[in-house]
Amino acid sequence: MTATTTPSRTPRALSAGTMLSGGALIALVGLFALLSVQMYAENLSDAAYAASYWFGTSLQILFALVIIFVALRIGWGQHVGKQWFFVGLGVAAYAAGDIAWTILDLHLGLDPYPSVADLFYTLEYAFFFIAMVLAVRSYRSITDLRTPVIIGAVISVVAAAAMYFLLLKPYIFAAGVEELGTWGLVVSTLYPLGDVFFMLGPAMTLAIVIMRLGAGRLAWPWWIVVVGALVFSMADSLYSYADWSGAGSSTLLEMGWMSANLLFALAALVARDVYRVR
Amino acid sequence: MSTLSDRVVSTLGPYVGDTVADTCVRATALSLGKTADDLTPSDFPTLEANVRRLLGPVAPTAVVDQLLADIERGL
Numbered sequence: 350m351t352a353t354t355t356p357s358r359t360p361r362a363l364s365a366g367t368m369l370s371g372g373a374l375i376a377l378v379g380l381f382a383l384l385s386v387q388m389y390a391e392n393l394s395d396a397a398y399a400a401s402y403w404f405g406t407s408l409q410i411l412f413a414l415v416i417i418f419v420a421l422r423i424g425w426g427q428h429v430g431k432q433w434f435f436v437g438l439g440v441a442a443y444a445a446g447d448i449a450w451t452i453l454d455l456h457l458g459l460d461p462y463p464s465v466a467d468l469f470y471t472l473e474y475a476f477f478f479i480a481m482v483l484a485v486r487s488y489r490s491i492t493d494l495r496t497p498v499i500i501g502a503v504i505s506v507v508a509a510a511a512m513y514f515l516l517l518k519p520y521i522f523a524a525g526v527e528e529l530g531t532w533g534l535v536v537s538t539l540y541p542l543g544d545v546f547f548m549l550g551p552a553m554t555l556a557i558v559i560m561r562l563g564a565g566r567l568a569w570p571w572w573i574v575v576v577g578a579l580v581f582s583m584a585d586s587l588y589s590y591a592d593w594s595g596a597g598s599s600t601l602l603e604m605g606w607m608s609a610n611l612l613f614a615l616a617a618l619v620a621r622d623v624y625r626v627r
Numbered sequence: 628m629s630t631l632s633d634r635v636v637s638t639l640g641p642y643v644g645d646t647v648a649d650t651c652v653r654a655t656a657l658s659l660g661k662t663a664d665d666l667t668p669s670d671f672p673t674l675e676a677n678v679r680r681l682l683g684p685v686a687p688t689a690v691v692d693q694l695l696a697d698i699e700r701g702l
Contacts, residue, residue, distance in 0.1 A: 566641060
Protein backbone atom coordinates (compact mmCIF):
# COMPACT_ATOMS: atom_id res chain seq x y z
CA MET A 350 0.00 0.00 0.00
CA THR A 351 1.13 3.52 -0.69
CA ALA A 352 0.89 6.82 1.08
CA THR A 353 -2.35 8.78 0.82
CA THR A 354 -2.99 9.99 -2.70
CA THR A 355 -6.75 10.05 -2.92
CA PRO A 356 -8.37 13.08 -1.36
CA SER A 357 -11.23 12.48 1.06
CA ARG A 358 -14.67 12.90 -0.38
CA THR A 359 -16.03 16.40 0.13
CA PRO A 360 -19.62 16.15 1.38
CA ARG A 361 -22.09 17.86 -0.88
CA ALA A 362 -24.21 20.70 0.33
CA LEU A 363 -27.96 20.14 0.26
CA SER A 364 -29.31 18.93 -3.07
CA ALA A 365 -31.38 21.08 -5.39
CA GLY A 366 -34.30 18.71 -4.80
CA THR A 367 -34.18 19.29 -1.06
CA MET A 368 -33.88 23.06 -1.49
CA LEU A 369 -36.86 23.10 -3.85
CA SER A 370 -39.00 20.74 -1.75
CA GLY A 371 -38.15 22.56 1.46
CA GLY A 372 -38.80 25.93 -0.17
CA ALA A 373 -42.17 24.70 -1.41
CA LEU A 374 -43.17 23.49 2.07
CA ILE A 375 -42.11 26.81 3.60
CA ALA A 376 -44.06 28.74 0.93
CA LEU A 377 -47.19 26.65 1.61
CA VAL A 378 -46.92 27.35 5.33
CA GLY A 379 -46.42 31.06 4.55
CA LEU A 380 -49.60 30.99 2.48
CA PHE A 381 -51.46 29.32 5.34
CA ALA A 382 -50.16 31.98 7.72
CA LEU A 383 -51.69 34.68 5.51
CA LEU A 384 -54.98 32.76 5.33
CA SER A 385 -54.86 32.20 9.07
CA VAL A 386 -54.71 35.96 9.67
CA GLN A 387 -57.83 36.37 7.54
CA MET A 388 -59.54 33.48 9.35
CA TYR A 389 -58.78 35.10 12.70
CA ALA A 390 -60.08 38.47 11.50
CA GLU A 391 -63.24 36.73 10.20
CA ASN A 392 -62.68 38.28 6.77
CA LEU A 393 -63.42 35.11 4.84
CA SER A 394 -66.66 33.71 3.46
CA ASP A 395 -67.85 30.40 4.94
CA ALA A 396 -66.57 28.49 1.93
CA ALA A 397 -63.17 30.24 1.98
CA TYR A 398 -62.93 29.68 5.73
CA ALA A 399 -63.65 25.95 5.34
CA ALA A 400 -61.17 25.67 2.45
CA SER A 401 -58.47 27.44 4.48
CA TYR A 402 -59.20 25.21 7.48
CA TRP A 403 -58.75 22.07 5.37
CA PHE A 404 -55.69 23.56 3.68
CA GLY A 405 -53.98 23.80 7.07
CA THR A 406 -55.00 20.26 7.97
CA SER A 407 -53.76 19.00 4.59
CA LEU A 408 -50.35 20.53 5.25
CA GLN A 409 -50.00 18.41 8.39
CA ILE A 410 -50.81 15.32 6.33
CA LEU A 411 -48.21 16.39 3.76
CA PHE A 412 -45.53 16.81 6.48
CA ALA A 413 -46.27 13.32 7.80
CA LEU A 414 -46.10 11.80 4.32
CA VAL A 415 -42.76 13.50 3.61
CA ILE A 416 -41.17 12.16 6.80
CA ILE A 417 -42.58 8.63 6.45
CA PHE A 418 -41.50 8.53 2.80
CA VAL A 419 -37.93 9.49 3.76
CA ALA A 420 -37.94 6.93 6.60
CA LEU A 421 -39.06 4.16 4.27
CA ARG A 422 -36.41 5.16 1.73
CA ILE A 423 -33.76 4.86 4.43
CA GLY A 424 -35.25 1.49 5.35
CA TRP A 425 -36.93 -0.01 8.41
CA GLY A 426 -34.00 -2.40 8.78
CA GLN A 427 -31.67 0.54 9.43
CA HIS A 428 -31.42 2.03 12.92
CA VAL A 429 -31.82 5.56 11.56
CA GLY A 430 -34.75 4.43 9.40
CA LYS A 431 -36.64 3.40 12.54
CA GLN A 432 -35.82 6.75 14.23
CA TRP A 433 -37.27 8.75 11.35
CA PHE A 434 -40.25 6.42 11.01
CA PHE A 435 -41.27 7.21 14.58
CA VAL A 436 -40.84 10.95 13.96
CA GLY A 437 -43.14 10.46 10.95
CA LEU A 438 -45.68 8.48 12.98
CA GLY A 439 -45.72 11.32 15.51
CA VAL A 440 -46.55 13.90 12.86
CA ALA A 441 -49.06 11.48 11.30
CA ALA A 442 -50.79 11.15 14.68
CA TYR A 443 -50.94 14.93 14.92
CA ALA A 444 -52.38 15.11 11.39
CA ALA A 445 -55.02 12.51 12.35
CA GLY A 446 -55.88 14.68 15.34
CA ASP A 447 -56.24 17.69 13.04
CA ILE A 448 -58.54 15.74 10.71
CA ALA A 449 -60.76 14.71 13.61
CA TRP A 450 -60.71 18.26 15.02
CA THR A 451 -61.60 19.78 11.64
CA ILE A 452 -64.53 17.42 11.09
CA LEU A 453 -65.91 17.93 14.60
CA ASP A 454 -65.46 21.69 14.60
CA LEU A 455 -66.13 22.65 11.00
CA HIS A 456 -68.66 20.10 9.77
CA LEU A 457 -70.43 18.72 12.84
CA GLY A 458 -70.48 21.96 14.83
CA LEU A 459 -69.32 20.14 17.96
CA ASP A 460 -66.87 21.39 20.56
CA PRO A 461 -63.73 19.43 19.63
CA TYR A 462 -62.11 19.79 23.05
CA PRO A 463 -61.88 17.33 24.60
CA SER A 464 -62.56 14.71 21.95
CA VAL A 465 -61.07 11.82 20.01
CA ALA A 466 -58.76 14.40 18.39
CA ASP A 467 -56.88 14.67 21.68
CA LEU A 468 -56.18 10.95 21.60
CA PHE A 469 -54.30 11.42 18.32
CA TYR A 470 -52.62 14.68 19.40
CA THR A 471 -51.23 13.06 22.54
CA LEU A 472 -49.97 10.11 20.49
CA GLU A 473 -47.46 12.49 18.87
CA TYR A 474 -45.74 12.75 22.25
CA ALA A 475 -45.42 8.97 22.51
CA PHE A 476 -44.03 8.48 19.01
CA PHE A 477 -41.69 11.47 19.29
CA PHE A 478 -40.39 10.20 22.62
CA ILE A 479 -39.64 6.79 21.09
CA ALA A 480 -37.82 8.48 18.20
CA MET A 481 -35.72 10.57 20.58
CA VAL A 482 -34.85 7.58 22.77
CA LEU A 483 -33.74 5.61 19.70
CA ALA A 484 -31.72 8.58 18.38
CA VAL A 485 -29.98 9.19 21.72
CA ARG A 486 -29.30 5.47 22.26
CA SER A 487 -27.66 5.24 18.84
CA TYR A 488 -24.71 7.15 20.32
CA ARG A 489 -24.30 4.86 23.33
CA SER A 490 -21.23 3.09 21.94
CA ILE A 491 -19.56 6.41 21.19
CA THR A 492 -20.12 8.49 24.29
CA ASP A 493 -21.42 8.34 27.84
CA LEU A 494 -25.14 9.14 27.82
CA ARG A 495 -25.66 9.44 31.58
CA THR A 496 -24.87 13.15 31.90
CA PRO A 497 -27.01 14.27 28.92
CA VAL A 498 -29.92 12.13 30.17
CA ILE A 499 -29.64 13.60 33.67
CA ILE A 500 -29.48 17.15 32.31
CA GLY A 501 -32.48 16.47 30.06
CA ALA A 502 -34.41 15.06 33.02
CA VAL A 503 -33.54 18.06 35.19
CA ILE A 504 -34.69 20.45 32.44
CA SER A 505 -37.97 18.49 32.23
CA VAL A 506 -38.54 18.59 35.98
CA VAL A 507 -37.80 22.34 36.22
CA ALA A 508 -40.09 23.04 33.27
CA ALA A 509 -42.78 20.80 34.79
CA ALA A 510 -42.54 22.74 38.06
CA ALA A 511 -43.03 25.98 36.11
CA MET A 512 -46.04 24.42 34.38
CA TYR A 513 -47.45 23.36 37.72
CA PHE A 514 -47.23 26.79 39.32
CA LEU A 515 -48.17 28.85 36.24
CA LEU A 516 -50.80 26.66 34.63
CA LEU A 517 -51.83 23.44 36.31
CA LYS A 518 -52.40 24.61 39.89
CA PRO A 519 -54.04 28.01 39.27
CA TYR A 520 -56.20 27.07 36.29
CA ILE A 521 -56.51 23.40 35.33
CA PHE A 522 -56.55 21.73 38.76
CA ALA A 523 -58.67 24.60 40.06
CA ALA A 524 -61.26 23.90 37.36
CA GLY A 525 -61.13 20.18 38.19
CA VAL A 526 -63.44 17.42 37.10
CA GLU A 527 -66.51 19.55 37.87
CA GLU A 528 -65.72 22.00 35.08
CA LEU A 529 -63.62 19.92 32.70
CA GLY A 530 -64.96 16.40 33.15
CA THR A 531 -62.61 13.48 33.71
CA TRP A 532 -61.34 13.23 30.12
CA GLY A 533 -60.96 17.01 29.89
CA LEU A 534 -58.91 17.10 33.08
CA VAL A 535 -56.72 14.23 31.88
CA VAL A 536 -55.88 15.79 28.50
CA SER A 537 -55.56 19.31 29.91
CA THR A 538 -52.95 17.95 32.33
CA LEU A 539 -51.33 15.69 29.78
CA TYR A 540 -50.54 18.40 27.22
CA PRO A 541 -48.27 20.62 29.34
CA LEU A 542 -46.61 17.60 30.96
CA GLY A 543 -46.19 15.90 27.57
CA ASP A 544 -44.54 19.07 26.27
CA VAL A 545 -41.85 18.99 28.92
CA PHE A 546 -41.35 15.26 29.51
CA PHE A 547 -41.84 13.85 26.01
CA MET A 548 -40.71 16.78 23.82
CA LEU A 549 -38.48 19.30 25.59
CA GLY A 550 -36.44 16.97 27.83
CA PRO A 551 -35.67 14.28 25.24
CA ALA A 552 -34.85 16.91 22.60
CA MET A 553 -32.47 18.66 25.01
CA THR A 554 -30.81 15.33 25.79
CA LEU A 555 -30.22 14.68 22.11
CA ALA A 556 -28.94 18.24 21.61
CA ILE A 557 -26.40 17.79 24.42
CA VAL A 558 -25.22 14.45 23.02
CA ILE A 559 -24.58 15.76 19.52
CA MET A 560 -23.16 19.05 20.83
CA ARG A 561 -20.62 17.21 23.03
CA LEU A 562 -19.51 15.13 20.08
CA GLY A 563 -19.06 18.12 17.80
CA ALA A 564 -21.04 16.05 15.33
CA GLY A 565 -20.75 16.58 11.59
CA ARG A 566 -23.35 16.67 8.86
CA LEU A 567 -25.08 13.47 10.01
CA ALA A 568 -26.31 15.52 12.97
CA TRP A 569 -27.77 18.36 10.87
CA PRO A 570 -31.27 16.88 10.65
CA TRP A 571 -31.31 16.18 14.39
CA TRP A 572 -30.49 19.82 15.13
CA ILE A 573 -33.55 20.82 13.09
CA VAL A 574 -35.64 18.26 15.00
CA VAL A 575 -34.42 19.75 18.29
CA VAL A 576 -35.50 23.24 17.17
CA GLY A 577 -38.85 21.80 16.05
CA ALA A 578 -39.38 20.18 19.45
CA LEU A 579 -38.56 23.47 21.19
CA VAL A 580 -41.02 25.34 18.98
CA PHE A 581 -43.71 22.68 19.56
CA SER A 582 -43.36 22.57 23.32
CA MET A 583 -43.16 26.37 23.62
CA ALA A 584 -46.16 26.97 21.35
CA ASP A 585 -48.25 24.30 23.04
CA SER A 586 -47.46 25.51 26.54
CA LEU A 587 -47.94 29.19 25.69
CA TYR A 588 -51.23 28.39 23.96
CA SER A 589 -52.48 26.54 27.04
CA TYR A 590 -51.44 29.42 29.27
CA ALA A 591 -52.95 32.06 26.96
CA ASP A 592 -56.18 30.09 26.74
CA TRP A 593 -56.57 29.42 30.47
CA SER A 594 -55.36 32.80 31.70
CA GLY A 595 -57.67 34.63 29.34
CA ALA A 596 -54.76 36.38 27.64
CA GLY A 597 -56.08 35.13 24.31
CA SER A 598 -54.32 33.34 21.52
CA SER A 599 -52.97 34.81 18.29
CA THR A 600 -52.25 33.69 14.77
CA LEU A 601 -48.54 33.61 15.56
CA LEU A 602 -49.10 31.34 18.53
CA GLU A 603 -51.38 29.03 16.58
CA MET A 604 -48.77 28.76 13.83
CA GLY A 605 -46.44 27.15 16.38
CA TRP A 606 -47.67 23.58 15.81
CA MET A 607 -47.59 24.08 12.06
CA SER A 608 -44.04 25.49 12.24
CA ALA A 609 -42.84 22.63 14.44
CA ASN A 610 -44.17 19.92 12.16
CA LEU A 611 -42.79 21.87 9.17
CA LEU A 612 -39.36 21.75 10.84
CA PHE A 613 -39.69 17.97 11.35
CA ALA A 614 -40.49 17.58 7.63
CA LEU A 615 -37.56 19.82 6.63
CA ALA A 616 -35.31 17.77 8.91
CA ALA A 617 -36.37 14.60 7.11
CA LEU A 618 -35.56 16.18 3.75
CA VAL A 619 -32.13 17.17 5.04
CA ALA A 620 -31.67 13.64 6.42
CA ARG A 621 -32.35 12.23 2.97
CA ASP A 622 -29.43 14.28 1.68
CA VAL A 623 -26.92 13.69 4.45
CA TYR A 624 -27.50 9.92 4.39
CA ARG A 625 -26.58 9.89 0.71
CA VAL A 626 -22.81 9.75 0.14
CA ARG A 627 -22.74 9.91 -3.65
CA MET B 628 -0.71 10.71 13.65
CA SER B 629 -0.25 7.79 11.26
CA THR B 630 -1.48 7.78 7.68
CA LEU B 631 -4.40 5.56 8.65
CA SER B 632 -5.43 7.82 11.55
CA ASP B 633 -5.19 10.92 9.37
CA ARG B 634 -7.20 9.26 6.67
CA VAL B 635 -9.94 8.14 9.07
CA VAL B 636 -10.33 11.56 10.66
CA SER B 637 -10.29 13.43 7.35
CA THR B 638 -12.86 11.04 5.85
CA LEU B 639 -15.24 10.52 8.78
CA GLY B 640 -14.85 13.97 10.36
CA PRO B 641 -17.14 15.88 7.99
CA TYR B 642 -19.89 13.30 8.53
CA VAL B 643 -19.72 12.46 12.21
CA GLY B 644 -17.43 15.14 13.63
CA ASP B 645 -13.78 14.88 14.53
CA THR B 646 -14.51 13.63 18.05
CA VAL B 647 -16.39 10.57 16.82
CA ALA B 648 -13.87 9.97 14.06
CA ASP B 649 -11.09 10.07 16.64
CA THR B 650 -13.10 7.66 18.82
CA CYS B 651 -13.12 5.18 15.93
CA VAL B 652 -9.34 5.49 15.64
CA ARG B 653 -8.73 5.12 19.38
CA ALA B 654 -11.11 2.14 19.67
CA THR B 655 -9.20 0.42 16.88
CA ALA B 656 -5.83 1.17 18.44
CA LEU B 657 -7.05 -0.01 21.83
CA SER B 658 -8.38 -3.30 20.48
CA LEU B 659 -5.01 -3.95 18.82
CA GLY B 660 -2.95 -2.90 21.83
CA LYS B 661 -1.40 -0.03 19.85
CA THR B 662 -1.47 3.74 19.92
CA ALA B 663 -3.23 5.77 17.24
CA ASP B 664 0.16 6.74 15.83
CA ASP B 665 1.16 3.10 15.43
CA LEU B 666 -1.79 2.09 13.25
CA THR B 667 -0.88 0.98 9.77
CA PRO B 668 -2.88 0.16 6.64
CA SER B 669 -2.72 -3.52 7.58
CA ASP B 670 -4.94 -2.68 10.56
CA PHE B 671 -7.80 -1.72 8.26
CA PRO B 672 -9.91 -4.87 8.93
CA THR B 673 -9.98 -4.07 12.66
CA LEU B 674 -10.75 -0.44 11.88
CA GLU B 675 -13.60 -1.53 9.63
CA ALA B 676 -15.13 -3.66 12.39
CA ASN B 677 -14.94 -0.78 14.86
CA VAL B 678 -16.36 1.79 12.43
CA ARG B 679 -19.30 -0.52 11.63
CA ARG B 680 -19.95 -1.12 15.33
CA LEU B 681 -19.77 2.55 16.30
CA LEU B 682 -21.40 4.20 13.30
CA GLY B 683 -23.93 1.50 12.38
CA PRO B 684 -26.60 2.94 14.69
CA VAL B 685 -26.13 6.57 13.55
CA ALA B 686 -25.83 6.15 9.78
CA PRO B 687 -27.33 3.86 7.13
CA THR B 688 -25.19 0.88 6.09
CA ALA B 689 -24.68 2.31 2.61
CA VAL B 690 -23.10 5.46 4.07
CA VAL B 691 -20.78 3.47 6.33
CA ASP B 692 -19.82 1.21 3.38
CA GLN B 693 -19.00 4.23 1.26
CA LEU B 694 -16.95 5.93 3.96
CA LEU B 695 -14.96 2.74 4.59
CA ALA B 696 -14.34 2.41 0.86
CA ASP B 697 -13.08 6.01 0.83
CA ILE B 698 -10.71 5.31 3.72
CA GLU B 699 -9.40 2.13 2.11
CA ARG B 700 -8.95 3.76 -1.28
CA GLY B 701 -6.66 6.38 0.22
CA LEU B 702 -4.31 3.93 1.91
